[in-house]
Amino acid sequence: MNIINAIYRIVTSFGGELHRQSHGLNRANQMGGALEEWIKDVFADTLDSTDENDRLIKLSQTFSYLGNQNNPPDMILKHGDAIEVKKVIGKNATLALNSSYPKNKLYANSPLITQACKTCEPDWQEKDIIYVIGVAPNNRLQSLCMVYGDDYCADQSVYERVRDAISLGVKSIPNIEFTPTNELAKVKKIDPLGITDLRVRGMWSIASPFKVFDYVYQRDDNSEFNFYVSHQSTKIPKF
Structure with a gap:
């Protein structure tokens, strides 16, 4: 139910501004840092948390892995899905994936993930992955999309x-x-x-899901906020 709860919090608690500071290696100044922290808060129910110690405890209870600067994914829900967060400035901007090709699933034997990720849960082999894409110029969130990798990406063998x-x-x-x-x-x-x-090095990129799924969902440019969740798979209900 993690993703259902996250959707509920986004819909009921949306404020628009991505203001929380990231920690470690000055990540707040990097592309996507503030959006990534907001997504953590959405899933951990810490959007309104002002006590950092309390927030960290809740994050540790929600996630088995919280990522690092250079390797996917950005986080893994305990006994649940992996999450990759991408922030873009333009509403149809292509997503830069750098040296990591698009993933329909996350596999424990992938050479592109860290040892900490591989051992974050006992004996896991495969996880669904959610791509979370936010259009956020000047750290103000205008559009958000959550799409499962197996709806969005080809099988890993295609890229490999x-x-x-x-x-x-x-x-x-x-x-x-x-x-x-x-x-x-x-x-x-x-x-x-x-x-x-x-x-x-390979420098991979993929078209924005807002463009890929424009036959399903059309953004309203007059609205303050647009939110789309993929519903092609059976993992989440239709809205």
Whole structure:
């Protein structure tokens, strides 16, 4: 019922301003930091919390994993879904996923997730993943979309086939010494002094779900706030 409760809190407690500060590595200044903290509050029922210690206790009771700066997902609900939060400025802006391809599911054997994520719950193998996309120029939330990965993304084999083909092609270039990496390729000690390295990274992106599902939901640009939750799967009811 976590997502149903979260939807209820968004609908009944929406204020528009994303004001809570993030913690660690100055994340409040990074794209999506304030939105990510707001989503945590929505699920943990801490939107009105002013006692940070009390809030942290509730977050620990709600989530088994709270993410890190460089690896997906941003959070995992205890014995529930993984959540990936993306903030954009434009209403139809493409989502930048960086080196992580789109995910229809989150798998414990993925090389792109941290060891802490892999061990956040005993023996988990696979989790549904919710993409939460917020249109929030100047940290004022105008539109929000929550969509399940298996409604939004292809099977992982589709992306891995292309990634592996490109990686294999790069590594077949003669007279270059490659080193093992989770990225497309990595070359060390390129120059005579052995002090220059080269990383070959994939930079993935995906169209906004507001565009992908525009045949289902049309935003009202005259409204202060638009909110869409995918209902193609059977995990959540229709609204």
